[in-house]
Amino acid sequence: MIDAAIPDFLLALPAGTRTPCHGRGELYIHPIRSAPTKADTVEAKALCAQCPIKAACAEHAIRHGETDGIWGGLTPAERRARRRPDCGTEPGWRSHLSLGQSCLTCREAHDDRLREQRLKRLEHEHATHGGSLAGYRLERLLGLPTCVRCRAVRQEYYAARPQPRRWHRHGQGSAAA
Ligand code: SF4
Ligand SMILES: [Zn+2]
Ligand SMILES: [Zn+2]
Structure with missing residues (x-):
């Protein structure tokens, strides 16, 4: 973390205390080296591990897409x-699904996209094709009135299909009281 701007999550810090990274900025973003050394990263992570606002710090960096340095004990790659x-995006919707979460914004956006595609x-x-079985199915899924051409294809299809064979069960009836 760097001291330039004071982000909101720092307000959660108990009064009179400092973050473990205070004054150790060079471990987090080195003023000269473009990439941190392994030893710096290990030390920075160890300091973050003792920090009372670690989770909020990581959350802040992830939410704001901070690209550099260690935040909340996480390297840029770990944050990504x-x-x-x-x-509202399809990956957002899928991510909720995989976590078993429900999100109205994502569900509505997903439904809108699905409707557009259909x-x-x-x-x-x-x-x-003019009309088709797939068209008929889509019209039903979209809650639209089915069109005359799709209906005609469907009727033809079912009329041409062989009738399913009927099975009878034997030995029933006589035993019934
Ligand atoms: S989690 Fe790490 S980077 Fe964030 S405030 Fe605490 S010590 Fe600093
Ligand atoms: Zn969502
Ligand atoms: Zn149709």
């Missing part, structure tokens, strides 16, 4: 790996 995709596919079905 933990970065949650933005809400509308496009329906348009394509109509343009290429």
